[in-house]
Amino acid sequence: MSPNEAAELLGVSPSATRDEVQHAYDARLAEPGADDQRRDALTAARDALLAASAWQAPGAPVGQQVPQPQPPALHQAQPQPPMQVPPQPYAPPTVPPPGYAQQQPYPPAGAAPGGPSSGPWYPPAPPRRGLSTGAIVGITLGSVAVALVVLLIAVISIVSIAHSTSRLAAGESSSSAAPFDDPSDDPSDQPSDRPSEGSDGGTVDDYDVDGVHVHYVDGWTFELTSDKACVGALVTVGFADTTDGGTMDVWSTVVDLPAGQSYELVVPDDASDYDYAGVDSVSCTQT
Structure with missing residues (x-):
């Protein structure tokens, strides 16, 4: 940056x-709205004017020219030869025009920027400002809010999955289940509308499955009565761990059901490891 540009930026004379330069620099720096780029420009202008300021003798007023040393006068005039051209007078010393100061020589090696200087010390430019406290608090609160939203979504998903699983397990089986007991050696040959007693003393009501009347006899023995003949009927038996529990295991067999007559269905003891059984479906494909 040239001295003229620096003087124009600080609003002072180049000389x-x-x-004066330091006072103008402090005044410009204190103006409101000064950003980092303007501070750097003001600091560069101040350094350029300080480097280009003219040396002044101690006690001499500003702008006064330091007297130049004159050559000593001759003690005795020398005779001039005849017809000799008179000597030309000394040219007046060159004085720089007002407003332009003499260029100061380069500082010595010991006065490099950042090293010790013999001149007055000037404070450095103010440091750059970082994030404010409000910005830091805002970023922190935003991160916490995002984490809470993610956690809430995860909790809602887990609750929904658990609720759907419980409803599915409760609705898997709607048929009545009979407890396991040893089959009776004297089963009834005709269907009975009277409720039968289970091995735990409770009664098992008759029920209908796919148009077939189911009567519990004893243990895992059931009487199936169909209104019409069904050849190759597929009977599916479901097993549970409680009388009203959901189906945990199934066993199927193919039987021939006569029309209007009872058919005794005996489920093998090794059909399942669960204690309660019930007829879930009867599929009649041929009549």
Whole structure:
């Protein structure tokens, strides 16, 4: 940056003294709205004017020219030869025009920027400002809010899955289940509308499955009565761990059901490891 550009930026004369330059720099720096780029420009202008300021003798007023040393006068005039051209007078010393100071020589090696200087010390430019406290608090609160939303979505998903699983297990089986007991050696040959007693003393009501009347006899023995003949009927028996529990295991067999007559269905003891059984479906494909 040239001295003229620096002086225009600080609003001082190019020949201003160090104190004037520093005063103008402090005033420009204190103006409101100064950003980091303007601070850097003001600092560069101040350094350029301080480097280009003219040297002044102690006690001499600003702008006064330091007297130049004159050559010593001759003690005795020398005779001039005749017809000799008179000597030309000395040219007046060149004085720089007002407003332009003499260029100061380069500082010595010991006065490099950042090293010790013999001149007055000037404070450095103010440091750059970081994030404010409000910005840091805002970023932190935003992160916490995002984490809470993710956690809430995860909890809702887990609750929905658990609720759907419980409803599915409760609705898998709607048929009555009979407890396991040893089959009777004297089963009834005719269907009975009277409720039968289970091995635990409770009664098992008759029920209908796919148009077939089911009567519990004893243990895992059931009487199936169909209104019409069904050849190759597929009977599916479901097993549970409680009388009203959901189906945990199944066993199927193919039987021939006569029309209007009872058919005794005996489920093998090794059909399942669960204690309660019930007829879930009767599929009649041929009549």
